Amino acid sequence: MTTPTLPTPPTPSVPPAPTAPSLRGPRGTWTPAQIALTLVAAALSLVWLAPLAWALSTSLKTPTESVTSPHWIPQDLTLESWKAVIEAGNIPNWFVNSVVVSVCVTFIVLAVASLAAYGFARTEFRGRSALMALTMAGLMFSPAILGVPLFTTVQSLGMVDTYWGMILPQCAPAAMVYILYKFFQSLPKELEEAAFIDGAGRWRIFFTIVLPLSKPSLSAVGIFTFIASWNNFLWPYMVTNNPDLMTMPNGIATVQNAFGIVWPQLMAGGLLAGLPLIVVFVFFQSQIVRGVAHTGLAGQ
Amino acid sequence: MxxxxxxxxxxxxxxxxxxxxxxxxxxxxxxGGWFVAPFFVLYGLFVVLPVVRGLYLSFTDANISGDHTGFVGLDNYREALKDDLVWDSLWHSVQFTLYVVPVIVVVALLMALIAHHTVHFKWLWRLCFFAPFLLPSAVIGNLWWWLFQPTNGMVNHVLGLDTPWLTQKSTAMLAVVVATLWWTVGFSFLLYLAALQNIPHHLYEAAELDGANAFQRMLHITVPNLRNITGLVLALQVLASLQVFDQAVVMYQFGPGPEESTRTFVQYTLEQGFTSYRVGYASAISFILFIIVAAVALGRMWLLRNREEVATR
Missing domain, CATH: 1.20.5 (Single alpha-helices involved in coiled-coils or other helix-helix interfaces)
Structure with a gap:
């Protein structure tokens, strides 16, 4: 991040610094060690991209070509499968459901978790430490563990096969509260005290001082909540049977295969499900990278 | 005034x-209770209540519709201890964890070292290594189901083999491990990359002045500074891997895999709950998994606290 990736001409006069090139600055960096390291990185990147390339290539083949002898470049390049996936079937529907569910989850989590984290970090109330302990205990429960009882709970609330049934159980993440709690604690108290002396109430302090200062943390939490929710398979799989209500991951795993496997369509559907987040990543790469570091290191 | x-x-x-x-x-x-109230409404309904309810159900013979519920005491737990499929599926999840965690840690660290030390195209390596993490687990399952096909799959095409990866017991779990490594290593990679960037430069400069070579700098500066993050990566990976479900189940079309060799623990609880409709029993075995996961989490906390005490002594 600190080194601009402008193509610099090789200047062999600079002495090599094989393992800590950043000490030397961005100039004259095409040392033999750098060239070797870059080749290794490129090779590994190719290996990591190969499955995606294969999926893309498959999606551009005809169904018969996909199951004849394997090869990378499609002979009759065709968008047939993409068209079939977009026009027929439920995929556009699932896509919309995914958008609705993940956007709702993200906003509810941001609102609820930031309020709770601020409450824990800055306010006093009876039972605060007990509730904090309860929240920490929740870090050990996941939908994978709670699946069956969570389902019966949602069932008794009458929310099976509804949007709310998909959305609300994803909206109480103890981990996000914890991350924001740590962050709010690290903010200097003096700012808030000064605002209080000037007559601001606690809600106003929260909305006009604390939240604007917390943009990096909030965007990290928001981005991760969105990714987790968009990719969530287990919970929507449990709580929906109605194909019209399914989300992308759920639909392509359960329904799309049910009518016989057409590999190009399966790959086109998969790429379509993954595309939005890849696009988001390309545009918000540095925020996401910082977000991972931030959220990860908060758990340290 | x-x-x-x-x-x-x-x-x-x-x-x-x-x-x-x-x-x-x-x-x-x-x-300030008003600040935490909205969270606790949701938390109470969708975490606390299911936990309490699950604990209660685990002592009953409840079915999916919730009627005919009778209290059966510890019968479910007793049955679980004698149920071969509980032990088999638990072993599969543990086996998966034992395979995947070390590989992820090593590959993530290697990737981070490479991406950190190259001067050019850092953004490109980051994009390539992290991109698969953004795909839904269901897509991972479908994708690797296709890639591991014996005659038309990419894996055999590239390696020049004709191994039936997904239909023989000896490679079935390995296939899930490979898919999972490809999918999730990017997250740990980013954690390591961030940790590497946090190591102060002056340490390396000082060591260089003192005549330490690249290998010595790596051994005495990089490795000790990555100890904390390695602990974190290990803990996160073990906890996530013990709860493996999505990719395995999609790769094997919701079945138990060849010779029932990839049925994971979570899969078995869901089969009991939603296929056999035995909600009481499913809740009981869920709590067995919870105890294991909680033991790992608390064990890590205990280790961390001990280390802090040692450090402050």
Missing amino acids: STLAHARTLPPRTAVAADSARARWSRRFQH
Whole structure:
């Protein structure tokens, strides 16, 4: 991040610094060690991209070509499968459901978790430490563990096969509260005290001082909540049977295969499900990278 | 302010005002419960209630519709201990964890070292290594189901083999491990990359001045500075891997895999709950998984605390 990736001409006069090139600055960096390291990185990147390339290539083949002898470049390049996936079937529907569910989850989590984290970090109330302990205990429960009882709970609330049934159980993440709690604690108290002396109430302090200062943390939490929710398979799989209500991951795993496997369509559907987040990543790469570091290191 | 008369006395007026304001500030925040209330409504409904309910159900013979519920005491737990499929599926999840965690840690660290030390195209390596993490687990399952096809799959095409990866017991779990490594290593990679970037430069500069070579700098500066992050990566990976479900189940079309060799623990609880409709029994075995996961999490906390105590001694 600190080194601009402008193509610099090789200047062999600079002495090599094989393992800590950043000490030397961005100039004259095409040392033999750098060239070797870059080749290794490129090779590994190719290996990591190969499955995606294969999926893309498959999606551009005809169904018969996909199951004849394997090869990378499609002979009759065709968008047939993409068209079939977009026009027929439920995929556009699932896509919309995914958008609705993940956007709702993200906003509810941001609102609820930031309020709770601020409450824990800055306010006093009876039972605060007990509730904090309860929240920490929740870090050990996941939908994978709670699946069956969570389902019966949602069932008794009458929310099976509804949007709310998909959305609300994803909206109480103890981990996000914890991350924001740590962050709010690290903010200097003096700012808030000064605002209080000037007559601001606690809600106003929260909305006009604390939240604007917390943009990096909030965007990290928001981005991760969105990714987790968009990719969530287990919970929507449990709580929906109605194909019209399914989300992308759920639909392509359960329904799309049910009518016989057409590999190009399966790959086109998969790429379509993954595309939005890849696009988001390309545009918000540095925020996401910082977000991972931030959220990860908060758990340290 | 009615205390103007005292303004001339020490301590100075501003300090007094700030002090009383501070007191009022903390008093006004006595009712901070409103801040946490919305979270706890959701948390209570969708975490606390299911936990309590699950614990209760685990002592009953409840079915999916919730009627005909009878209290059966510890019968479910007793049955679980004698149920071969509980042990088999638990072993599969543990086996998966034992395979995947070390590989992820090593590959993530290697990737981070490579991406950190290359000067050019850092963004490109980051994009390539992290991109698969953004795909939904269901897509991972479908994708690798296709890639591992014996005659038309990419894996055999590239390696020049004709191994039936997904239909023989010896490679079935390996296939899930490979898919999972490809999918999730990017997250740990980013954690390592961030940790590497956090190591202060002056340490390397000082070591270089003292004549340490690249290998010595790596051994005495990089490795010790990555100890904490390695602990974190290990803990996160073990906890996630023990709860493996999505990718395995999609790769094997919701079945148990060849010779039932990839049925994971979570899969078995869901089969009991939603296929056999035995909600009581499913809840009981869920709590067995919870105990294991909690033991790992608490064990890590205990280790961390011990290390802190040692460090402050």
